[in-house]
Structures are given as C-alpha cells and as structure tokens.
Amino acid sequence: MTSIEYDVIVIGAGPVGENVADRVVQGGLTAAIVERELVGGECSYWACMPTKALLRSGSALRAARQLPGAREAVTGALDVAAVLGRRDEFASNWQDDGQVSWLESAGIVLHRGQGRLAGDRVVEVTGAGGAVVTLTARHAVVVATGSSALLPDVPGLRESQPWTSREAAAAKEVPGRLVVIGAGVVATEMATAYSTLGSSVTLLARHGVLPAAEPFAGERVTASLREAGVSVRLGTEAVSVKRDQAGAVHIETADGERIEADEVLVAVGRTPNTGDLGLDRVGLAPGAWLAVDDTMRVAGGGQWLYAAGDVNRRALLTHQGKYQARAVGDVIVARAKGEKVDDGSWGRHVATADARAVPQVVFTDPEVASVGLTAAAAEAAGLRIRVVDYNLGAVAGAALHSEGYQGQARMVVDEDGKVIVGLTLVGPDVAELIHAATIAIVGEVPLDRLWHAVPAYPTVSEIWLRLLETYGR
Template sequence: MSEAVEYDVVVLGGGPAGENVVDRTCAAGLSTALVESELVGGECSYWACIPSKALLRPALARADGRRVPGLAGAVGGPLDTAAVFTHRDYWTGHWKDDGQADWLESVGAHLLRGHGRLDGPRRVVVTGPEGEHHVLAARHAVVVATGSRAVIPPLPGIAGARPWTSREATSARQAPGRLLIVGGSVVAAEMATAWQALGSRVTVLARGPRLLPRMEPFAGELVAEALREAGAVVRTGVSAEAVVRDGGSGPVRVVLEGGEIVEGDELLMATGRAPRTEDLGLDTVGLMPGDWIEVDDSCRSEAHEWLYAVGDVNHRALLTHQGKYQARIAGAAIAARAAGTAAAADTGPWGAHAATADVRALPQAVFTDPEAAAVGPTLAEAERAGHRVRAVDFDLGKVSGAGLYADGYRGRARMVVDLDREVLLGATFVGPGAAELVHAATIAVAGEVPIGRLWHAVPAFPTISEIWLRLLEAYRG
C-alpha cells in the first residue's frame, strides 16, 4: 500500500452535492480531493433530473400547444423521437464528463477516478480503473456524497427479467411498444408521462391508493386522470408478486396478487431508493454498511466530528437541489471549523452553517402533465405534527392567467395555514406550468411571512400567479 497523500478535505462522490462541497472548500483555500467511480456530475446529470426533463419537455410543450387556440392543429402529430433523443443526449454531454472534470481542475480540486472506501478515521483508499491503489488522508474532513441507487424488490423471477430502473428509463434509445411501470411515485409518474408521449403504451401498476403519495391527494388524482386521457392505463391498489421473462428477452409478464398477469415489452421498477453505502468502508469507523448516514444540521456525522454526509446519502431530502443546498452548508461549516472560527457550532444551530430548508421548507416539482409542485407539509402531515391548521383550496382554472395560458385549463391549488401564527406552512399547485409557482411559496414558508403581509405581495395580472390573491381571499372569507 502506498504512502498516504494528505488533503484538507476528501470528498467521496462527484455528483451535484459532492461538486458543491468541492466548490466551497476550494474557495476557502482548503486542498480538496474528489473521488468518483463513474461520471463526474453524478446521477442527476446523466440518469435522472437532466435527461428526464429533456425527455419530458417536448411532451409538456406539445400538451400545452394542443390547448392553445390557433396552435392546436399544428401540434397534433407524434413527437419526433429522434430529435427528442438527440436533445436528451446533448444535455447529458453524451454521457461524457470532460466538461465537469475541467471545471474541477479550474477550481483547484484533484480528481481521482476509482472506487473510494474509508479505511479508518480520516483515511480513504481508492481503487483505480486498473486496480491500482491510492491512499488519501484528510486533515479536516471526509465528505460522503455517494447518493442513492434504485431499489428492485426481490420478486420471484426479477433477476432474469432485466428490468429497467430510472437509469434505463432516462437513457433508452427507443420507445418500447408496451412499457409496464411498477410504482406510483415521482419516477413512475414522470416516466409514464414521457414514454406515453414518445409512443409507448404505458401501464402503471401502483401498490398505493393513488399516484404521488407524498403530495396532497388531489395531485396524484389529477396526474392519473391526465395519463388515462393520454392513453395510459393507471391501476392503483395492485401488488406485483412475480415477474416472468423467458430467457431474459421477449415479452415480460408481471404476476399480480390474485394471479392476474399483465404483459409488456419492458418493465420499469420505480420502487424506491437506497443509500450507496454498502461498499464504502463504513464498518471501519463503526458504522453500518448499507445504512443512511445520520447527520446534524451542519451535515456532520453524529458519530464522528471529521465525517460529513450530504445529499441523498443522509436521507434528509432525496432531491438534487436539497443536496446542493446541504453541500453549501457543509462546505462552509468545514471551512469555518478548519479556520477555528466555529466553536459555537458544536452547541446548536448556527446561522448560515445550519441546514433548515430540507426540514420545513422543502420544495419539489414533478414534471408530469399537469405539473405538480409543493413545499412544506401537506394538510395531513401538518395535522399529524400537532399544528392547528386550515387548508384553503382554489380551482386554478378560474384564475384569469390560467385561462389565457390554455383552453380548458385544469388545476388546483392549496395552501396550509398555521392558525396560531397566521403564517404559511405549506402549499401545493397542480396544473400546466405550475412548477414555476412553487418558489414564491418557498419564500413565504422559509421566511415565515405573515398572511397579512402576503396581501401586499401583489401578483402581476394576468398571470397564473394571481392564484395567490384568490387563495388569500378564500382564507379571509
């Protein structure tokens, strides 16, 4: 084993969270090494957020165009799938990370390609592409930013069926004739929207009573209604018991509880995520391989003062924008502690170096047709947390800006108000273009803006944002 090379900070994982830690620590003058086993840029850049939105944008634009007088007749045909895939490939950099690697070099970081594992406190061993080993020692911090992976449940027959995960669903080169999707959350809903628009006959098989189970019930109901209108089959309350695919090719059959068989040409398992920590050497520092890493509000491990975890791997919020937010917090915290200016941090939350948005002001946008976006708790979650709340609903289609946006605009909005403090706790918007509404709600929730003050944040007319005025009017009665 070679002699250890010292850095101030060693980051395991080069996705958006890891990159943002590097940006902050390098800017603070800390020598930083980043270890990546695949592509710098991570899941989001190549197999999740970026390619999925590239596939979805043409579908949503066509759906919007079909609702606009004077344009509807011009967008009635099928999508140019070759052009859509070319657009997707451009945004993924054709699955090459040269630009990302160049950026790392420009900020002064050292990139090591290979698989990194902890080897005791502050020590990382990297196995390179040719089997060579590098030993790194961290003076101040090791940051785990290895993200999460798709979970495929151990159904009988699943191993030989070669199911898609989100990776295959976002990188496929052609639309399968029939696509079965097991699951009902964001990946299932978005990929059903994309592939139905790209020409597949989609069947969604969700175990729960509705799609998008972590949002307000009406979100999943409206998305399912639109998918059915587009030609997809959406079934809720059904459980997959086994999968059959002879020889790993040909049609794939999903056996449902009760014996019913549903057949397709490809199967996407959209059934959750697990942390990528199973082969990270956590056992060498007294942690359990395969577990999420618990952290405090500065994203520092509760077990070791030198160990940090950002992004999916800490299980606070499995969203790219939240991982980047946590990374900025952690990078600033590491820099402050390295400089000896953050002693007070160890006793509790400390301003700019404490993550709070991933707990109470967590925004999310789902790029289905209609779009669904939310921040903060749902009504049910707020009630379970013990808040005295009131939900205010309004039909988004009755807002002037929505009617001008599209004929027959269908959507709904809800705000959840804390009655004791008269501030917004949460908000949900469902409708075409609704994802652009969520940041205003995020500001109101994060800033605890009093309802009385929101009256003076006047929405421009005629925009869909006029929904704020209508919600406030409904609240006042």
C-alpha cells in the same frame, strides 16, 4: 502505495460532492474528490437532466394543442428520434469531459476509482487497474455517494433484468409495451414520458398515485394518465416477474392478472450507496443510510465525517443536496479556521430547510409543485391548521395560458403563527410558481404582510391573491 494529504476529501462527484468541494476551496482549503463513475453523478446522466429532456417536448406539444391558432399550426406527431437526440445532448452523451474541466478550473483534484474509508480521515482509492492511492484529510471527509434504485424481493424480478431509473433515462429505443412498478415521482414521470413517446404503458400503483402528495394531486395525475392511454392499476402490485427467451416480460399481479410487456421499470424507492465504502472500518454499518445532525456531521462518525445529499436520507432531491453541500462546506471551513459555527435556526451553517421547506416539482401532465407540509403532515406534526383550496383554472392568467386550463391550489396555514407552512399547486406550468411559496415559508412571512405582495395581472401568480381572499383577513 502512494499517499497524498488534503484538507478535505469528498467521496462522490455528483452535484452534491462538486458543491461541497467547491465551497471548501472557495473558503481557502484544499479539496480532492473521488468518483468511481462519471463526474456529474446521477442527476447529470441518469436523472434530472435527461428525464426532463424526455418530458419537455411532449409538454410543449400538449401546450401548443391547447391554444387556438397554435393548435392549427401543429400538424405532426413527436419526432421520437429528435427527442432522444436532445436527451443525449443534455446527458452530454454520457461523457464527463466538461465536468472534469470544471473541477480543474475550480482547483479541485479528481481521483478516479472506488473510495473506501480506511480509518479516521483516511480514504483508499482503488483505480481501474487495481492500484491503490491513500488520501488523508486534515479536517474532514464528506460522503456524497447518493442513492440507487431499490429492487424489491419479487420472485424473478432481478433475473428479468428490469429497467430502473437509469435505463429509463438512457434508453436508446422506446418499448412498445412498458409496465411501471411504482407510482411515485420517477414512476409517474416516466409513465408520462413513454406514453407520450408511443409506448403502451401500464402503471401498478400499490398505494395510489403520488401517495406522499396532497390527495387531489394524485387524483388529477391519475385522471390525466388514463386520458393519455396509460392503464393505471390502483391497489395492486407485482408478485412475480419472468422474462422469456424471446425477451418478453411476464408480470403477475396480486389480483391474479397476467401482463405481458417488452420492458418493466421498477421505481419503488431508493437505497443508499454505502455498501462498499468501508464504513465498518470506522464503526458504522455498511449499506445503511447515514444519520447526520443539522451541520451534516455523521452520528457515530467522530468529529471529521460528514454526509450530504441522498445518502443521509433527509431529502432525496438534487437541489436539497446542493443546499446541504453549501451548508456543510461552510461548516467545515469555519471549524477548520476555529470560527464559531452559527447553528441556530436558519443559520447559514446548518441545513434546516430540508425539514421545513422542501420544494419539489413532479413533471407529469399536469405538473405538481409543492413546498412545505401537506395538510395531513401538518396535522400529524400537531399544528392547528386551516386549509384553503382554490380552483387554479378560475384565475384570469390561467385562462389566458391555455384553453380549458385545469388546476388546483391548496394553502396550509398555521393558525397560531398566521403563516403558511405548506402549498401545493397542480396544473400546467406550475413549476415556475413554487419559489414564491418557498420564500414565504422560509421567511415565515405573516399573512397580513403577504397582502402587500401584489401579483401582476393577468398572470397565474394571481392565485396568491385568490388564496388570501378565500382565507379572509
């Protein structure tokens, strides 16, 4: 059995693990990364990149059809094969050579195989042939193994071999009929993508569409999905699923309806990839989410075990995981060098934005971009708030953007601090507007100061002026 020592060992080579390892190497430490699948992780091959590639062509086509002059130039439908081909390119054809080369150039050592904790600061890596390599960390082990799709205990569901987000992102053919169980981000984005690509889509939304967002966001996305031909069934769920010998899937809903489809996609949540990590060897529960402090150190994991990204359940978003990765990398380097860790509010050694200022975009039609708290969440947190709504379509830049632009903006203001604590935008291409709101919230910029941040005219960013005018001085 081979044994090798490094300063830091990272289990999981997705975007989060890569950033942790890169950060500690830049800080002067040595790092090894362990990966059982493809280097680059979920985002590169089965989530962010391929799914947005599936959505983008349809979005561009809809945008062209909303502009006189451009509309007349568009005479054909989507080329599905070309869309899938572009998706394949963004997924690097499910080959990780490029990412492996990047690890080598960054001075990070890759160990392929299943990594398991075997004791304090010890990781055993079982390779494809069964050979075991023992890695020992001088300073820290970081778990960055992410999450997988949750399959609910619906009779017959597992046996029916349903799609999860992975199969939806990597499908080689577009099913004629698709049932989507769930109505969150993955569910609504894939319903949008596959209806655009030609599927007849049925969406089962037990708790409404985008239930975690502002209510108007879910309402607008629901209306748009229905206009696109998606059958959105609100307040119902699948109670049984069966795939017959011919390959068709039969779904029975709670209200007694029977739906037949070619594929069924389950998108109802995520579960942590911690079931086979050897957590029990260090006194932790296998299969559980890993609770961490703001320096990403695992509760009950001693002074050496950290967890970043989805696996700690703070914010299941790639960009937030990478943010945590930078913070934990700096923490480990600082502690290894005996430096004082700056763990105050907004300090660089802590991850606090994932509790206070999380930006997110849902790439449906229309897009939903949000950051911070919804009005309901702000009230639940005990804040004294004022909600400011504005018709985004009434902004001059929006009218220029496309004919009949429809959208809505909501600003949530903490009345005691006179600062923004939440902002939601719904409309075409609002994704590019959300970072300004993120800066305002993270910077705790007073409303009186925001009056001096003058938006260019005529752009959709003029919504900032209209929200402030509606709020008043």
